[in-house]
Amino acid sequence: MTEPRSLATLRLSSWGAALIAAVVIAGGGHAARAQERLSSEALAAQATDPTASLMSFQLYNWYTASLHGTDGTANQVVFRSAIPFELGSTRHIFRLTAPYVTSSPNGDDGFADLTVFDLMTFDCAWGRFGVGVSGTIPTGAEGLTLDQWTAGPALGFVNSSTKRVNWGLFAQSFFSYAGDADASDVGLVNIQPVFSYQLGKGRSLSVGNSAFVYDTENSRWSSLMLGANYGFVVGWAGRKWRPNFEVDYDFKNDRGNQEWVLRAGVALLVPKT
Secondary structure, three states: OOOOOHHHHHHHHHHHHHHHHHHHHHHHHHHHHHHHHHHHHHHHHHHHHOOOOOOOEEEEEEEEOOOOOOOOOEEEEEEEEEEEEEOOOEHHHHHHHEEEEOOOOOOEEEOOOOEEEEEEEEEOOOOOEEEEEEEEEEOOOOOOOEEEEEEEEEEEEOOOOOOOOEEEEEEEEEEEEEEOOOOOOOOEEEEEEEEEEEEEEOEEOOOOOEEEEEEOOEEEEEEEEEEEEEEEEEEEEEEEEEEEEEEEEEEEOOOOEEOOEEEEEEEEEOOOO
16 A cells, blocks of 8 residues: 555655754764865865765755646655765775655656766866776666666766856766566767856855756756755754755757656765875
């Protein structure tokens, strides 16, 4: 029997809050001392850099206020974690994104597929670049999954040679290699522009979750999402947090595509000790 949507959402929110609380407690005094050493401006810059070796735990609400060519709205709660680690002499950043759909135009709700990437990063004179692999895991509920395992190369760079501006590009690819034989093959390339401007005192403007998605199976752009994100770093309970707010618009006006998307959330930032 499917539990009521409100109860499922409450349980998910409680789980996310408990997970972040556990991370806060587990971090101990080491993380607090590291945060004191790292300025709010530096944390704000790293928080919008997908190649940065910054541990973070994020909880968001993504609300689709309108769809192209049809009525309806949608909403999902998203948990995202970024975990830096070292393997031999190489540095990596592993990121996991777990969405939970609370409402959709067709009435489906539940967990959607997990998205992951592992990026091996390298510092250089002008900033940082990384290469690795990305993929999806078909954990989604019926109607909310691709029913395919996907993987593909990931690469990106961020130029941080100036104090206030970071810019670059991050690309992930997803090609199906296993899964339900009846499901459609998947071939997607997700290109994300990276741009952030530091306003001072831990405040920043960025392009957030902007992404241009190319469907290689159908040789067409399937989404052209562009947006603006405002966030600020604050200290609370001996930790550094980044509340942020975002507005996005998809310029690919295919029927059923997201049109306006509103995002709000908070990230717990845990710099290296």
